[in-house]
Amino acid sequence: MSALIEVENLTLKFRTDEGLITAVDDVSFSLDRGEVMGLVGESGSGKSVTAKSLMHLNTRNAVYTPDSKITLHTEDGPVDVLSLKTPRELNVVRGGAISMIFQEPMASFAPAITIGKQMVEQLQLHSDMSKAQAKEVSVEMLDRVGISDAGKRFNQYAFELSGGMRQRAMIAMALSTKPKLLIADEPTTALDVTIQAQVIDLMKDLVDEFHMGIIFITHDLGVVAQTADKVNVMYLGRLIEEGPVREVIGNPKHPYTQGLLSALPKLEDLDAPLTPVPGDIPSPLERPSGCVFNTRCGQVVGDQCMSKLPVDVQIDATHQVACHIYGEAPS
Amino acid sequence: MTEILIKAEGLSVHFPIGGTIFGKQMLKAVDNVSIEIEKGSFFGLVGESGSGKTTLGRALLKAAPISGGNAHYTDGEVEYDLENVSKEQLRDYRKRAQLIFQDPYAALSPRMTVRDIIAEPLEVMGITSNRAETDERVREIAAKCRLNLEHLRRFPHAFSGGQRQRISIARALVSAPKFIVADESVAALDVSIQADVLNLLKQIQSEMGLTFMFISHDLSVVAHTCDHVAVMYLGRLVETAPTRKLFDGPRHPYTKALFSAIPSLDPDDRGKAQKLEGEIPSPTNQPTGCKFHTRCPHAIDICKTQEPTLEGDGTGHEVSCHRWKELMAAVPA
Numbered sequence A: 001m002s003a004l005i006e007v008e009n010l011t012l013k014f015r016t017d018e019g020l021i022t023a024v025d026d027v028s029f030s031l032d033r034g035e036v037m038g039l040v041g042e043s044g045s046g047k048s049v050t051a052k053s054l055m056h057l058n059t060r061n062a063v064y065t066p067d068s069k070i071t072l073h074t075e076d077g078p079v080d081v082l083s084l085k086t087p088r089e090l091n092v093v094r095g096g097a098i099s100m101i102f103q104e105p106m107a108s109f110a111p112a113i114t115i116g117k118q119m120v121e122q123l124q125l126h127s128d129m130s131k132a133q134a135k136e137v138s139v140e141m142l143d144r145v146g147i148s149d150a151g152k153r154f155n156q157y158a159f160e161l162s163g164g165m166r167q168r169a170m171i172a173m174a175l176s177t178k179p180k181l182l183i184a185d186e187p188t189t190a191l192d193v194t195i196q197a198q199v200i201d202l203m204k205d206l207v208d209e210f211h212m213g214i215i216f217i218t219h220d221l222g223v224v225a226q227t228a229d230k231v232n233v234m235y236l237g238r239l240i241e242e243g244p245v246r247e248v249i250g251n252p253k254h255p256y257t258q259g260l261l262s263a264l265p266k267l268e269d270l271d272a273p274l275t276p277v278p279g280d281i282p283s284p285l286e287r288p289s290g291c292v293f294n295t296r297c298g299q300v301v302g303d304q305c306m307s308k309l310p311v312d313v314q315i316d317a318t319h320q321v322a323c324h325i326y327g328e329a330p331s
Numbered sequence B: 001m002t003e004i005l006i007k008a009e010g011l012s013v014h015f016p017i018g019g020t021i022f023g024k025q026m027l028k029a030v031d032n033v034s035i036e037i038e039k040g041s042f043f044g045l046v047g048e049s050g051s052g053k054t055t056l057g058r059a060l061l062k063a064a065p066i067s068g069g070n071a072h073y074t075d076g077e078v079e080y081d082l083e084n085v086s087k088e089q090l091r092d093y094r095k096r097a098q099l100i101f102q103d104p105y106a107a108l109s110p111r112m113t114v115r116d117i118i119a120e121p122l123e124v125m126g127i128t129s130n131r132a133e134t135d136e137r138v139r140e141i142a143a144k145c146r147l148n149l150e151h152l153r154r155f156p157h158a159f160s161g162g163q164r165q166r167i168s169i170a171r172a173l174v175s176a177p178k179f180i181v182a183d184e185s186v187a188a189l190d191v192s193i194q195a196d197v198l199n200l201l202k203q204i205q206s207e208m209g210l211t212f213m214f215i216s217h218d219l220s221v222v223a224h225t226c227d228h229v230a231v232m233y234l235g236r237l238v239e240t241a242p243t244r245k246l247f248d249g250p251r252h253p254y255t256k257a258l259f260s261a262i263p264s265l266d267p268d269d270r271g272k273a274q275k276l277e278g279e280i281p282s283p284t285n286q287p288t289g290c291k292f293h294t295r296c297p298h299a300i301d302i303c304k305t306q307e308p309t310l311e312g313d314g315t316g317h318e319v320s321c322h323r324w325k326e327l328m329a330a331v332p333a
Helices: A047-054 A092-096 A115-126 A131-144 A163-175 A193-210 A221-227 A245-250 A255-262 A303-307 A324-328 B053-060 B087-096 B114-124 B131-144 B149-153 B161-173 B191-208 B219-225 B243-248 B253-261 B301-305 B324-330
Strands: A003-016 A019-032 A036-040 A062-064 A069-074 A077-080 A098-101 A181-185 A213-218 A230-235 A238-244 A312-314 A320-322 B004-020 B023-038 B042-046 B068-074 B079-081 B097-100 B179-183 B211-216 B228-233 B236-242
Touching: A003 A047, A019 A047, A019 A213, A019 A238, A036 A047, A036 A221, A047 A069, A047 A181, A047 A213, A069 A092, A092 A098, A092 A115, A098 A163, A115 A131, A115 A163, A131 A163, A163 A193, A193 A213, A193 A221, A193 B253, A213 A221, A221 A245, A230 A245, A230 A255, A238 A245, A238 A255, A255 B191, A303 A324, B004 B053, B023 B042, B023 B053, B023 B068, B023 B211, B023 B228, B023 B236, B042 B053, B042 B219, B053 B097, B053 B179, B053 B211, B087 B097, B097 B161, B114 B131, B114 B149, B114 B161, B131 B149, B131 B161, B161 B191, B191 B211, B191 B219, B211 B219, B219 B243, B228 B243, B228 B253, B236 B243, B236 B253
Parallel strands: A036 A213, A036 A230, A098 A181, A181 A213, B042 B211, B042 B228, B097 B179, B179 B211
Antiparallel strands: A003 A019, A003 A062, A003 A069, A069 A077, A230 A238, A238 A320, A312 A320, B004 B023, B004 B068, B068 B079, B228 B236
């Protein structure tokens, strides 16, 4: 397997009136072709910001530290994403090799331009297709994602489609440029469970067919269990646990991951009480020193949690966790 | 003997949508629904977007017009026929029945302090007569919802999603209602905060003896909170049962599909889900016969022409499907 994208020591701060705010702190991961990664965390954990960095899409007040590095491997060789500057250069990671699907499909389509026109426009931007060719590809793509009567839908506006239909059109649009990497930011959160199941199925089919990598951002561990190969859990800008989906969900090591799982209502056991992770995620302006989770952790092992940043501990070859509990044991 | 707080019979909410010289076209948002909500219970209402669950909740709050059938409210102090209440009765009913909204970001005015937000219903409804009394009431209810005095002075923007939802809950509770409709009240929250808010609702319900109608599209949340569940599809009730019964043995193909669509936490369950094709039809252009036949994998001829009625088995489990017995026998649960 060859790596598709590598993220090394990504640290991202936002310059604001209140000073520099750390949104992502020293995050490293890589993704292979045909691999689906789930990126999990609460609101404010930095998962969307991390994903947007891959497309160099964060706002102007974003500051990347000098040792942050994102490398995208394309057919024309590796691309250093963070060094891209001009719009032409950035085209490679914005819609070319990387596409993104957003949570709210209604807000992602221009309301006064037909779906078809938007699809054709971006296809022409990223390839040298003629208008007619672009239309043909677009209709084909709409058909492929299960939109009936694709030729008619092509000429409709976003408001004329139902929620599930819009999300399918969004996926069709994102995939029509044949990206190598698809970033899906909460793509099913706004959908009904039945439609969610359809969209998840569709995305799995598409991975098989196009052999692309997917980064699936979600707070729903059930969705992750059904789609991802591996899972990265983020909290307050830090990667706190990562591993294969079976390991992280079946054998969670970090107290936060364990907390997320026990807060989830389970159908198998209706009597099990729901145990929330106590407290709220701290404001990024008040980042705790030491382990970022120490303000809410029920398993603090000692002073080191308050003063020292935990290092990644290998649970096994692929499963690692950043927590002092496991740093204690010499094994 | 359990007491019934709200009993609706053949309740319908139809909205006129445009029309021609030949008459008005009606959108049947809720059509011929009968339910009984026990006093002190958590009643769950489940369905996809467009199933009419929100409209039913609103009709019971007298926030949507009841166009047919009747709904009877009785809490031991007063009795109202909701389809036909006087202005005075309605004013009183507003104190007794309240709504908690879905989006805690949109439901709170950004220009009012938390204290004013919670106090507003008291002032509008004339429940308290002076400021001292209002303040006492606000503090009392805020404490119940785990908000402290410091919180009351601030504006909503200073709060996280979970805290905002607690403010909305406090506002709904301040008039000491008997009946609360919680419409997707945890849908916009992270799992951990969702668990926290659900626990709070449960606690308040038992402390204050409230009756909740809990509207949600999330079956696992409903399973954990509700005593009784009703499943709606295109304005109709398709199945209703005590929670345990429904989750142990769903009878309607739609309920089964809803269950099976919940993403399982077990990665080995991939692809096992029984998928429902298509989407809920438009309520302006409803199918004939059983409303679900266009998406039902078990539909036969009779389903296309004849509408099934709710059939009970004497245990409170009712289902509206022509073939449920046959299907249950074919696939042992």
